[in-house]
Amino acid sequence: MKIFVDRQLCENHGQCAIAAPQVFRMNSEGILEYEENVNDSLLPDVEDAMDACPVQAIFIQDQS
Amino acid sequence: MTRSIVIVGGSMGGLRAAEQLRAAGWAESITVIGTETHLPYNRPPLSKELLENPGTTAEAFEAVKFRHRPSVTDVEWRLGTEVVGADLPNNTLTLDSGETLTYDGLVIATGLRPRRLPLPGPLRGRHVLRTLEDAVELHQELRPGTEVAVIGAGFIGCETAATATKRGCSVTLLEGTSGPMQRALGEELSAGIRDYLVQQGVTYHGHAKVAGLLSNDATIEDESSCTGIILADGTEITADVIIESVGSIPNVEWLEGNDIDISNGVLCDEHLRVVGTRNVVAVGDVARFPDLRNGCGARRIEHWSIPGDTAKIAAKALIADLNGAALPEPAVPLPSFWSNQFDLKIQGVGSPTLATRIVELEGSAKTPHDGVVMGYYQDDALVAVVSVGLPADRQLHYRKLVNDRHSEQPQQDTQLQAI
Structure with missing residues (x-):
């Protein structure tokens, strides 16, 4: 699946990096970095990250 | 015959409960009943950016509505509907229209109202x-x-x-x-x-x-x-x-007369199962549940992260009970919260109200605008950290320390005894 984070919305809360550390991490400046192409087996973690995002900035692009 | 789970409460807790029931394998009927006429939306902006510039009510809703997981598209939403009474031993609810609704499993997600x-x-x-x-x-x-x-x-x-x-x-x-x-x-x-x-x-x-x-x-x-x-x-x-803005009151009056403890929210066990029932769970800030992390008894937690965390635990427990299956080990939520006031970005993790001692870990509390990190200790264990203006990677560092209930100083005496 393909992950997209809307940088206009993202406030770098870092909650996604707790829920799905294989996909999202906060760099040493406190800014989000993430994998754009993610194995489908990580869907539950990515969904948790989407839920935990206070500003709902995380999207799965090819999810029906 | 298809069984049904009814979720009372059409806000964030209700949505998260529906999603987590599906994630935990519940393929049968789910109905959510909510008093508000809107589908669930995100409340934190209501005191901040949305209050500053909401547009019309419809525009405001568009800006803050929650996205739903695809798994809950077949959930029935009964909005603008109030549950006025419950007969838990007989698995029935009474709606404001007078209609009676039966359920196999019940999720209490009625939240709070302002005092x-x-x-x-x-x-x-x-x-x-x-x-x-x-x-x-x-x-x-x-x-x-x-x-x-x-x-x-x-x-x-x-x-x-x-x-x-x-x-x-x-x-x-x-x-x-x-x-x-x-x-x-x-x-x-x-x-x-x-x-x-x-x-x-x-x-x-x-x-x-x-x-x-x-x-x-x-x-x-x-x-x-x-x-x-x-x-x-x-x-x-x-x-x-x-x-x-003088605090909140749990919405529990509809549960009166059921011989369950609703003295301050709904008393639950560590699985979020309502104590004294067999097929009822509670989620969100209406749930009073044991704090296994800090061993301080049952309490309600009014933070944004709690509906999601409790829904995950409660959904698994409710399905296990309905299927007569063994209960999974419950997760132990670690609350997190934030607040934006002018240029201050306040971030918190853990339970600062449990502190017996508070220390400055970085910066000065006198000048929060320049950045500060406060540590909240319950005796020697770090139970919360609140920071202002701290980058997220540093917050994650402190989160880990709180999660580990990190001690400020190594316990010298214990080490000597061990030698």
């Missing part, structure tokens, strides 16, 4: 902030130059005071017993943030006991408008708009 001050007087100009409509209506009154009094300096009170000030209002923030957010943040950081809010133009009034409301015509209650507040010491504060 109101028991003060007679004018109705116009008096506000609380909980729903989308509250925010849109309040926004219309927050015109530049308007005199606003915010009663109660918790997170919502402080955020609302900041937003109203940014809108050009003249804002007085009143707190009865202590400094702003003092219960959550402790005395030192509270004092630092109070000074910051004052620098930003908020008039702060501590130890204020509100005695009554003033109005332009006290003889006709329905038609008169607020003109101010009178305090117990006789001080009068002029205000066209009064915002009551």
